[in-house]
Structure formats: C-alpha cells, structure tokens
Amino acid sequence: MTDRFDRLRQYRFEWPAIDAVFLLALTRWLIIAVAAAGAVWLATTLLRHFGVRRTENVDADSVHSAGPNRPSGRFQPQKW
Numbered sequence: 001m002t003d004r005f006d007r008l009r010q011y012r013f014e015w016p017a018i019d020a021v022f023l024l025a026l027t028r029w030l031i032i033a034v035a036a037a038g039a040v041w042l043a044t045t046l047l048r049h050f051g052v053r054r055t056e057n058v059d060a061d062s063v064h065s066a067g068p069n070r071p072s073g074r075f076q077p078q079k080w
Contacts, residue, residue, distance in 0.1 A: 016022055
C-alpha cells in the first residue's frame with residue numbers, strides 16, 4: 001500500500017481554475033441534473049396518478065384465481 005502511495009505522490013494534483021469555461025460546464029451539468037430530476041418526478045407523478053385510477057376500476061370479482069398467495073388486485077387497508 002505504501003508503494004502505491006509513493007507512486008501517487010509523484011503526481012501533482014491541482015484544483016481546476018474557476019473561470020468562465022469552468023462555470024459554463026458546471027452550469028451545463030446542473031441543468032442536466034435538474035432536467036433529469038424533473039423527468040423522474042414527472043414520471044413518478046404520472047405513474048402514481050394513472051396507476052391509482054386504473055386500480056380503482058378493477059373489480060375484485062374480475063381478478064383471475066385470487067387466493068391466499070395472490071393479491072386480489074385491489075388495495076385492502078388493514079384494520080388494526
């Protein structure tokens with residue numbers, strides 16, 4: 001492990017210069033991250049909205065072979 005550290009010490013690491021090019025690249029990556037987060041939020045919101053609507057229209061009698069190991073297709077809240 002000390003051999004690797006000695007080899008790593010031979011190189012000189014510097015912080016990047018904070019100039020217009022660096023800020024432009026940083027802004028570009030931040031826009032991409034915000035757009036990706038917005039896409040994930042939109043997808044989960046749409047799936048939640050249309051998923052709930054679809055399961056509300058499912059009739060418990062229309063589900064095939066519901067048994068103890070298969071859910072009935074509807075959300076059944078537990079009574080405590």
